Amino acid sequence: MKWGVVQFPGSLDDRDTVYALREVMGQDAVLLWHKDEQLSGAECIVLPGGFSYGDYLRCGAIARFSPIMKSVIKFAQEGGVVVGICNGFQILCEAHLLPGALTRNRSLSFICDQVTVRVENNQTRFTRAAKQGELLKLPIKHGEGCYVAPEADLLQMEERGQVILRYVDASGHETDEGNPNGSMRAIAGVANERFNVFGLMPHPEHAVEKSLISGDDGLKLFQSIIGSAR
Amino acid sequence: MIVKVFVSPRKGILDPQGRAAEGALKSLGFGTVGSVHVGRYIVLEIDAVSRGAAEDEARKMCDQLLVNPLIEDYRFEVEGG
Numbered sequence: 001m002k003w004g005v006v007q008f009p010g011s012l013d014d015r016d017t018v019y020a021l022r023e024v025m026g027q028d029a030v031l032l033w034h035k036d037e038q039l040s041g042a043e044c045i046v047l048p049g050g051f052s053y054g055d056y057l058r059c060g061a062i063a064r065f066s067p068i069m070k071s072v073i074k075f076a077q078e079g080g081v082v083v084g085i086c087n088g089f090q091i092l093c094e095a096h097l098l099p100g101a102l103t104r105n106r107s108l109s110f111i112c113d114q115v116t117v118r119v120e121n122n123q124t125r126f127t128r129a130a131k132q133g134e135l136l137k138l139p140i141k142h143g144e145g146c147y148v149a150p151e152a153d154l155l156q157m158e159e160r161g162q163v164i165l166r167y168v169d170a171s172g173h174e175t176d177e178g179n180p181n182g183s184m185r186a187i188a189g190v191a192n193e194r195f196n197v198f199g200l201m202p203h204p205e206h207a208v209e210k211s212l213i214s215g216d217d218g219l220k221l222f223q224s225i226i227g228s229a230r
Numbered sequence: 231m232i233v234k235v236f237v238s239p240r241k242g243i244l245d246p247q248g249r250a251a252e253g254a255l256k257s258l259g260f261g262t263v264g265s266v267h268v269g270r271y272i273v274l275e276i277d278a279v280s281r282g283a284a285e286d287e288a289r290k291m292c293d294q295l296l297v298n299p300l301i302e303d304y305r306f307e308v309e310g311g
Binding site (some may be wrong): 103106 | 245247250296300
């Protein structure tokens with residue numbers, strides 16, 4: 001499967017994502033420059049983590065208007081698969097490809113930690129390789145990860161199964177301690193209504209090798225997408 | 231023309247910065263302080279023929295880029311014109 005990973009000025013995890021895809025999963029992956037409008041035939045676009053445009057104004061607010069985003073938005077509207085990780089999630093929300101917004105962590109601190117998320121819906125192309133309710137250990141590193149959306153939207157999203165990942169404690173329960181950033185309904189990852197766009201704050205690309213401290217639970221999400229493309 | 235835009239966290243949205251400032255003020259002994267909200271202040275220099283045109287332009291800028299209506303409210307003041 002061919003993947004396109006977008007590089008914005010200030011992207012950090014673009015190369016790690018390409019490494020995970022190419023070296024660990026044997027995928028075809030190319031870097032896409034933010035000033036280009038070509039998606040180079042990629043079947044899945046990843047907006048990586050980082051601090052695009054220095055997080056100025058609001059996280060993702062300026063990246064959302066970069067030339068490549070025109071093509072990404074069109075690609076998504078035509079049903080193309082797009083994944084936003086961390087800053088990429090913020091950009092997708094700012095671009096209105098995903099509902100809601102990401103705001104300052106409840107603690108006001110930048111958090112770098114390993115968290116547990118629960119797969120709330122495994123009937124999606126992003127979670128197919130996981131079991132319903134499966135717990136995944138993934139790293140997070142963000143200052144603005146507190147997910148907010150109007151209550152009416154949250155209710156609809158829950159009904160449609162768009163809440164794909166939720167922060168839980170190590171035993172799998174939804175508790176205050178399990179919610180690292182104060183996200184509404186402990187939301188860690190959401191899909192759009194059509195289930196072709198997915199955004200999440202945790203970093204699956206940093207959890208692809210068992211020998212490293214982050215483990216390899218991130219593989220489940222990538223494998224789901226790869227499996228869905230076959 | 232100068233347009234001053236005041237952006238504040240939307241009512242009902244968690245404002246941890248405001249809360250932190252509020253707590254700090256109270257602990258400094260400012261018993262008079264109620265709630266505190268921390269927002270953003272943007273100054274726009276706009277080339278417009280009239281006050282109304284500057285307002286229209288500023289509103290468009292806010293709606294398209296400067297403000298996210300899901301989490302923020304705004305108001306602005308036009309100077310000169």
